[in-house]
Amino acid sequence: MTGAHRRILVVEDDPETAGQLVDQLTTSGYDVDLAANGREALNHGAARDYAVITIDRMLPDIDGIAVMRQMRDDGIVVPFLIISALGEVDDRVRGLRAGGDDYLVKPFSFVELLARLEALGRRSETVAKETILRVGDLAVDLISRTASRGGRKIPLLPKEFQLLEYLARNEGRVVSRAMLLQHVWDLHFDPSTNIIDVYVGRVRRKVDDQQAYPLIHTIRGIGYCLRAPG
Structure with missing residues (x-):
């Protein structure tokens, strides 16, 4: 991903996890916006163009599933990477069917996170040309x-x-x-x-x-x- 396609929205309510993600992604060359809850995520998603959105399943106001569904209903086509401690097969299937493009279970390797972001970012650039x-x-x-x-x-x-x-x-x-x-x-x-x-x-x-x-x-x-x- 290059240029504008390196902007990522991180949706995470845990301050420690959010801080680590923002710091690591920024160090890796991404422009990162942070949303601490579902409402902030919806506001960011409607206002800016992102290459990828990482989203936690369990948020304090609107859960991640509902956020994704609302964004998809609003026509937002950016790829979603779900990052969650809910790792059972049924959890992953529900997340993907709700509009997620990939699913990463906590705890995870940051190297794997970067690889998944790069893959989704390439998909995002392709989708942008077709929309x-x-x-x-x-x-x-x-x-x-x-x-x-x-x-x-x-x-x-x-x-x-x-x-x-x-x-x-x-x-x-x-x-x-x-x-x-x-x-x-x-x-x-x-x-x-x-x-x-x-x-x-x-x-x-x-x-x-x-x-x-x-x-x-x-x-x-x-x-x-x-x-x-x-």
């Missing part, structure tokens, strides 16, 4: 959480970005209101609200107004589709 979704002249950057059309930045609120991202991931496919409720708002029922139509209207105005052709199409009675002409 700009393009539909026509629309670009949706999953790393910076920004969108642009024809090179012009589109100002989007977080939920608006999530909606556009989901449509872009399903380019050319019809997405129902129920699918948007589930994947953008995490609702598994119809609350009899027009929230979908309101948000799609906002995003459509930002994406399609004063453009040569529309990208967001309403499929009457079903939902919406993001597609370029031709």
